[in-house]
Amino acid sequence: MSQSPTTDTLPPTAGDAAANAVQGIDQAAGNFSYKMDYAFDAGTGLTEDTIRYISSVKKEAPWILEFRLNALKQFRAKPMPTHWATKDLENINFDKIRYYLAQGQKPKRTWDEVPDDIKKTFERLGIPEQERKFLAGVEAQFDSEAAYSNVKDLVAKQGVIFLNSSEALREHPDLFRKFFGKVIPTGDNKFSALNSAVFSGGSFIYVPKGVKVSHPLQAYFRINAENFGQFERTLIIADEGAELTYMEGCTAPKFSTSTLHSAVVELVALKGAKIQYITVQNWANNVFNLVTKRGVAHEEAEIKWIDCNIGSRLTMKYPGVVLKGRKARGEVISIALANDGQHQDTGAKMIHAADETTSNIVAKSISVGQGRSTYRGVVHIPKHLKGCKNNTECDALLINTNSRTDTYPAITVRGDANSVQHEASVSKVSEEQIFYMQQRGLTEGQAMSLSVNGFVNDLATQFPMEYSVELKRLIDLEMEGSVG
Amino acid sequence: MSQLDIKDLHVSIGEKAIVKGLTLTVRSGEVHAIMGPNGTGKSTLAKAVAGHPSYTITSGDVLLDGRSILVMEPDERARAGLFLAFQYPSEIPGVSIANFLRAAVQARMGEGEELDAAAYYKRLYSKMDLLKMDRKFTSRAINDGFSGGEKKRCEILQMAMLEPKFALMDETDSGLDIDALRIVADGVNALRSTNLGVLMITHYQRLLGYIVPDHVHVMWDGRIVKSGDKSLALELEAKGYDWVKTELVPA
Known part of the structure; x- marks a missing residue:
């Protein structure tokens, strides 16, 4: 050296x-x-x-x-x-x-x-x-x-x-x-x-x-x-x-x-x-x-x-929040896009350590081609706590049959004075959707890009304006390269 | 003045032949109706002409103003002036009608040309006024949670904005109650012009009471077995598809 x-x-x-x-x-x-x-x-x-x-x-x-x-x-x-x-x-x-x-x-x-x-x-x-x-x-x-x-x-x-x-x-x-x-x-x-x-x-x-x-x-x-x-x-x-x-x-x-x-x-x-x-x-x-x-x-x-x-x-x-004080709130909003040769292993951790703490996780992943997405979540609410709430939503979008997505939620909630909600979904951009958009004059790449942007739209609107513009541009760039 | 020529077209899905030698010419300003029972190949015809990847054209040709479109991708055909109003329009979650149409209009512009947003919205709103649509409609995601009537109106709005040379309307009347049918038909009639050729595909005569065709064709087992004017539709309504089977189909 x-x-x-x-x-x-x-x-x-x-x-x-x-x-x-x-x-x-x-x-x-x-x-x-x-x-x-x-x-x-x-x-x-x-x-x-x-x-x-x-x-x-x-x-x-x-x-x-x-x-x-x-x-x-x-x-x-x-x-x-x-x-x-x-x-x-x-x-x-x-x-x-x-x-x-x-x-x-x-x-x-x-x-x-x-x-x-x-x-x-x-x-x-x-x-x-x-x-x-x-x-x-x-x-x-x-x-x-x-x-x-x-x-x-x-x-x-x-x-x-x-x-x-x-x-x-x-x-x-x-x-x-x-x-x-x-x-x-x-x-x-x-x-x-x-x-x-x-x-x-x-x-x-x-x-x-x-x-x-x-x-x-x-x-x-x-x-x-x-x-x-x-x-x-x-x-x-x-x-x-x-x-x-x-x-x-x-x-x-x-x-x-x-x-x-x-x-x-x-x-x-x-x-x-x-x-x-x-x-x-x-x-x-x-x-x-x-x-x-x-x-x-x-x-x-x-x-x-x-x-x-x-x-x-x-x-x-896996961004995390330790909810240490009463009524503390934690939130993770996550978007991951895995293209060919990429693996996005992302998620969130919410550690509840006080009464009346609330946490919210919304994770969306997009897998394209050989791309692979993994969601790992930890939500921990110990038994002695009261009035804690967690909401977890994981949605995965697959863009072709080779894509892979896995979800590993680890939710430990003890005691009956707490509540959790967990929803997960997997959807695909179908051939019919792509054809529909192509029939309106969009190229296959533009069509994919639009469906991906649509999939993350409700999260992207939470970004400051210039960042949501940047995000859209990055998605466009990724999707253009993924077709053909 | 444009012309869409379908020449001796044969279409298969996988190994199965569906359209078996269909010939038809539609010119600007004309409205053609293709009628026939379910499973006779009407929708297959529309999708194959639009370039759906699941449909294989095994022989024949489709010409737009003399040029074959079969080598073109679906989006190239669309930009060349072909519009398909879908029987079952796809839902695109998270993509608003306004943004979707904006992308479609932008796709028709030359490289480096930027869409004038103010002019775009002005035009969009004038088309919506023409179709008597509420402006709030455009902020909803394309077809996501739409009723049958809303989906069809959304198709008509897109057609109005994209101003195609030829519109293929696939079972536009299906799933509509009488009020919705009238609204959709009014929309199509408002768009009828000397610049637009229409090929309407329908199972029932009732649509043709609202959108009066210039030409009517009866389709059976992948072919057109009889053509005529609007009176043919009424005759078909009166006599039923059994008449087609027994009288029109060569043994």
């Missing part, structure tokens, strides 16, 4: 994308990579030295290094969860992954200060005009570090702290340490341990008591180096009565060799606070996307995850 910050860079090449053998997808359409110079690079492979290097480049306090080294031990000790999850996980080669890259730039504050190269990437991402306006309020994670951020100044007037996690560790160590790793302990699962060992980037947000952040805070994430795993760490705290909406959108360049994305997102909603966390992601077909997301909702607090997964080779993600 390299100890020098300027050597051993591996700029990605566009040619690799063409070699990707996953069928039915237009590889060129999502090829966003171009040459970049990486100022810091931890080389490939994962050892204690890698972690010491990351920690020293980031000039971290000793406790963080200890935290990371402990996490590495736990990561190594934990087996792959292949006793319940797909064996495809065994194909991740941890020795070939790059665990840290940064641009070596300070985060920018205004659009003018953003380097042309980065602007060019946004251009290539094809962000609609409507959203470009929004870029004034965007925090974009460019590889490991936030490359651009100015919304911070705006919200700072309300006393909101909005930093990347490295900055937050330096500037607000006490606040960070108080909540960090409490919702998702290092040893929660193998990949939360990995993230805890090598995390960099991600956001830290603190919203003070009673402050309602008027517009959503945003972050764009992308991966831009071959074999480079991205391990962002996000921690959001909404103090009593505070309200916040956070949105992340992910697009990634397409590479021939597998990449790993393993984030950890922790949310804390104190008494009466509301947090809404929205994700629309479109990973390349070779990305392993193994993310742990969980929030704790205190008394009368509300946490809502809106999670939309498109692309990736394998996504495993």
Whole structure:
């Protein structure tokens, strides 16, 4: 591994994308990579030295290094969860992954200060005009570090702290340490341990008591180096009565060799606070996307995850809410689209830990071609609680006979003072429906795209406008490539 | 002035021959009715002409203004001016009538051309006024939970918006009570023009009391066995399909 910050860079090449053998997808359409110079690079492979290097480049306090080294031990000790999850996980080669890259730039504050190269990437991402306006309020994670951020100044007037996690560790160590790793302990699962060992980037947000952040805070994430795993760490705290909406959108360049994305997102909603966390992601077909997301909702607090997964080779993600205080509410709205060569293993976890807590899960999955969707849900209501309610709905749409969908709901409800409802459905886009739409002049691809958009429509309308536009565009792109 | 020529058409579903040599020409401005008992191949004819993938055309041809459409995909045929009003229209959950029609209108525009949303809605509402439809109708998902009458009216609205050269109307009267039938028939009559050719497929004469055809054809076992003017429909009504079987079908 390299100890020098300027050597051993591996700029990605566009040619690799063409070699990707996953069928039915237009590889060129999502090829966003171009040459970049990486100022810091931890080389490939994962050892204690890698972690010491990351920690020293980031000039971290000793406790963080200890935290990371402990996490590495736990990561190594934990087996792959292949006793319940797909064996495809065994194909991740941890020795070939790059665990840290940064641009070596300070985060920018205004659009003018953003380097042309980065602007060019946004251009290539094809962000609609409507959203470009929004870029004034965007925090974009460019590889490991936030490359651009100015919304911070705006919200700072309300006393909101909005930093990347490295900055937050330096500037607000006490606040960070108080909540960090409490919702998702290092040893929660193998990949939360990995993230805890090598995390960099991600956001830290603190919203003070009673402050309602008027517009959503945003972050764009992308991966831009071959074999480079991205391990962002996000921690959001909404103090009593505070309200916040956070949105992340992910697009990634397409590479021939597998990449790993393993984030950890922790949310804390104190008494009466509301947090809404929205994700629309479109990973390349070779990305392993193994993310742990969980929030704790205190008394009368509300946490809502809106999670939309498109692309990736394998996504495993089960956003959860621990309903810790009386009358807390938790919600997961999830959309997953599995195209050829993709497996979306997604779901939700609702852990009721106080009286009169309510939770709602609505999960819709679309499987196309060889694509595979799996829903896993956990709803836990212990016997001693009263007045708890859960509603779970899972709907699957199959787009041809090769598609596969599985549902594994684990609902543990004890005691008779609580109620649960569970509904599941599987439907198909039939030949008759496609013919009907074609008869009105739509191509087969347009017809499929329209039925998929129709299937998720009731959920998509819950997204902010520009995100539902983005979602529609992503679905169109996926469906165009899936026909013929 | 356009012309739809069906020439000695043979259609099979799997191995089974259904349409067995049918020839018919429809010109702009004409309304043709095809009558016949169930299972005689009327709906198969309509779906095969529209390009349904389950129907195989084993011989013969279908020409639109002299050009064969058989090599064309169903959506290309639609954009070339062919409209099929379905007997059993599909439900498309979550897709509103307004959005669906908008996508269909957009599909008829050239590359890079953008649909003018204001003009589109203006036209949509004028067509709905013409068909005496409530504007709230367009925000409902296509055919999802519609009554039989609503489904057929939705088909007519689509036909009005897409302005085809030829409309194939498959059992448009089926499942309608008398009031719904009158509303649908009024709609079709409002759309009759010198630019539109209509091929109506029906089991019963009663529809033809509301939409008066220029030509009537009797279909039996995959072929047209008799053609005439509107009086043929009345004769058929009076004498019944047994008459066709005993008098018209060659032994």
